[in-house]
Amino acid sequence: MAKFLNTSATNYFLEELIKSAKDRLILISPFLRLNERIKELLEDKNRLKIDVRVVYGKSELQPEEINWLRELTYLRTSFCKNLHAKCYLNEELCIITSLNLYEFSQVNNNEMGVLVRRSEDPELYKEAYEEAQRIIRISDEIRISVETVEKEAESSAEGEDSTPDKLTTSKLAQKVGVKTNELIERLVKAGYLEVKEGKNYITAKGKEAGGEFRMSPKFGPYFLWPESFRP
Incomplete structure (x- = not known):
């Protein structure tokens, strides 16, 4: 059964979702400006050669953000026009939420979300995963440089x-x-x-x-x- 998440729970389970990814990780967020904790977790996934897909929808990346992203060999970034969805998945967990991957939102905003476990809601997880894959397919992959x-x-x-x-x-x-x-x-x-x-x-x-x-x-x-x- 899906679990309701408030602001602090959304941030907590987002970190847990990234940390526990063993095969794949999908991060879909219109705005992209990562805090240092999320960067550390993604750098660790890169060292473990985990396939990470990041889809964003606003072309406002700071040069320093671009400089950091380009150093992660196993992280692929895509731009999706008119993106408004915020969805984060690994092979077992999915979070659908109002929370952007944007450090200001994570610290200052009031957010809501739901956590879906593949083992408990396989059909719901499958539908969210398939929609995430569709968004990836219609996005333009960018080798950020x-x-x-x-x-x-x-x-x-x-x-x-x-x-x-x-x-x-x-x-x-x-x-x-x-x-x-x-x-x-x-x-x-x-x-x-x-x-x-x-x-x-x-x-x-x-x-x-x-x-x-x-x-x-x-x-x-x-x-x-x-x-x-x-x-």
């Missing part, structure tokens, strides 16, 4: 109203010799960026330092910094 984002960002930086001597955050991180996530943490700590509702925003201090906010129609927001900038 931060280089693609950087290339597009650099192309945008060649426009008439921009300066060519600026770097994306990930390129600047390479130049400084740190990981992108580490550089972003430095920028936030130093006051060049601030976090609101799970998203990074450039501050007045960041603009004074020469930072710029840009929006890629395909890959979402990113930032440009002077090549000589050292936070």
Whole structure:
């Protein structure tokens, strides 16, 4: 019999579902911005060579998120237009819920969901699994690459109203010799960026330092910094 889940139970069983996956894992969520705990669990699945499929529906991935995803060999990502469903499955469990795989939602929102066990509700599990497979089939698989984002960002930086001597955050991180996530943490700590509702925003201090906010129609927001900038 399906089990009702409140907010805390949804988060708990989502982690258990990921941890207990031994053969396959399907994560369907319109919004995708993973907290550190979920990232750790997925990295462990990758080390165990578990097949992970992630389907999302909003093209607003941050460059640092893309940089992290591309390092997971056994995680395949697909984009599904008009996606609104939130469904998470492994070979034995299924969660159908209002909860996005978005760290702000997991911390701040009131959510509901139901847990379906294959051993107790095989027909219900089968129907949810088949619908998840259909969503995967109609989705466009993407080999996420931060280089693609950087290339597009650099192309945008060649426009008439921009300066060519600026770097994306990930390129600047390479130049400084740190990981992108580490550089972003430095920028936030130093006051060049601030976090609101799970998203990074450039501050007045960041603009004074020469930072710029840009929006890629395909890959979402990113930032440009002077090549000589050292936070």
